[in-house]
Amino acid sequence: MRILLIFFLLLSSQSFAVDFVSEKKALKLLQDAPKTLDLQGAREAQALALDILKKTIEQNTWSAGFIADNAIFKRLHSRLAKANMIIELPHDKLRFCDENTMAYAFGHIGNNVYLCLRALKQPIEIVAQIIIHESAHFVVGTNECRATNLEVLAMMNSDLPYAIKNGYWDRCKILRFQQRVSRYMSEK
Numbered sequence: 001m002r003i004l005l006i007f008f009l010l011l012s013s014q015s016f017a018v019d020f021v022s023e024k025k026a027l028k029l030l031q032d033a034p035k036t037l038d039l040q041g042a043r044e045a046q047a048l049a050l051d052i053l054k055k056t057i058e059q060n061t062w063s064a065g066f067i068a069d070n071a072i073f074k075r076l077h078s079r080l081a082k083a084n085m086i087i088e089l090p091h092d093k094l095r096f097c098d099e100n101t102m103a104y105a106f107g108h109i110g111n112n113v114y115l116c117l118r119a120l121k122q123p124i125e126i127v128a129q130i131i132i133h134e135s136a137h138f139v140v141g142t143n144e145c146r147a148t149n150l151e152v153l154a155m156m157n158s159d160l161p162y163a164i165k166n167g168y169w170d171r172c173k174i175l176r177f178q179q180r181v182s183r184y185m186s187e188k
């Protein structure tokens, strides 16, 4: 499976890679795009992500170094419930979507989850997983490993598979984390 990157971008003026796309080029990109989820679809994915987090709050038994009693998932759920789904379009001036980026959010601050068009071409379950990762940045900040751990834990508590691996999989030793959680869950 192709490894997909989900980038988190620091909110600093230096890290803004501004990519201006001409209107003509933007229109062509939009016309060429296969049918994608629209904003309504993105909100349905958000609702699915909230269901997954609710289930995780009820049944997660693995604190994974986070605060016990699933407080972190409760915080995550309430942040995501208030979050706006924003679809980044090719003609937007401040663009972070590229061939390696599915979505992004700003750590701690803001309530916006920015979804790239290529994310919205995925099945809704994958979009929900991506949304969980991005909204995890609202509670763990820029730490990609912790955001991915929360994403993995949530998906392991859902009835859905962990469908895509992000670009931090190896660096954050996520497979090992997943195996530890699996063992722990099967012993319960």
Ligand SMILES: [Zn+2]
Binding pocket: 006, 007, 008, 133, 134, 137, 144, 147
């Ligand atoms: Zn991230």
